[in-house]
Amino acid sequence: MRDRTTDGTSRVAAPGSTPGLEVARVRWSVAGRLIVDDVDCTAPPGAFTGLLGPNGSGKSSLLRLVAGITVPDAGTAAFAGTDLASVRRRERARRVAFVEQEAAAETPLRVLDAVLLGRIPHRSLLAGDTDADRHLAREALARVGMAEFADRSLATLSGGERQRVHVARALAQEPSLLLLDEPTNHLDVAAQLATMTLARKLAADGVTVLAALHDLNLAAAACDHVVMLDAGRVVAAGSVKEVLVPAVIEQVYGVRCDVLEHPATGRPVLAFS
């Protein structure tokens, strides 16, 4: 598995018994504009990968291509060695969960029922929820700290609460590949840290997690692997220590930064100036 960057270098991704997500030569244009420009990148199996880059760099577009919501003009996204485009919709929904950045307008739905939607790919078409489904859905709500909201109407929740319910729905789906588009949006600092800890835990349990993130310090603190996009292209990929360096940050964001070491974790901390 390789990440190919614009300087032509490539890097072997972290070893794993089965390949995780492998995006190969993916291109996507809309209205005559190239948005995702020949992207090669990987999300190693059982790791938490951060997809980074400035506003408009193509993070959401790439996630939507991997999720199968949009179809690339060229290239493939394979998971565990299988081209996802060749997988039937229902099977794909069992394997891949996607939490979008801005959820669609909410229908009046009870929180627990919203989470139970994640179980649909796992049951036969006419069957209703089972006790096991409801148990899993409640467990998923508990994992995102929303257990006591099960009977509330989704429409009455705050942005951050709703965001966590969408993550719970993705967890109830029991995916092997979890795609998250800015999962810490709307969240306070404690909820942000809890979300990152959860992503790390899921990865440790074998889920391949790919999350678009804006906060470079959250990515530095939590990710195993990062991919930096700029103008639809991969400009750097690798470990946090390899990618989150002053030269890359300055090139991509046009800001100066120093990289310090976290006194407790030893991970990089970026100080911008």
Ligand SMILES: Nc1ncnc2c1ncn2[C@@H]1O[C@H](COP(=O)(O)OP(=O)(O)OP(=O)(O)O)[C@@H](O)[C@H]1O
């Ligand atoms: N359906 C579309 N029609 C036209 N332009 C689009 C469409 N989807 C995405 N774009 C454009 O593609 C570019 C990349 O958008 P995208 O949402 O993928 O970026 P992003 O990195 O996720 O940005 P942000 O960090 O601001 O969420 C933007 O300039 C956006 O306006």
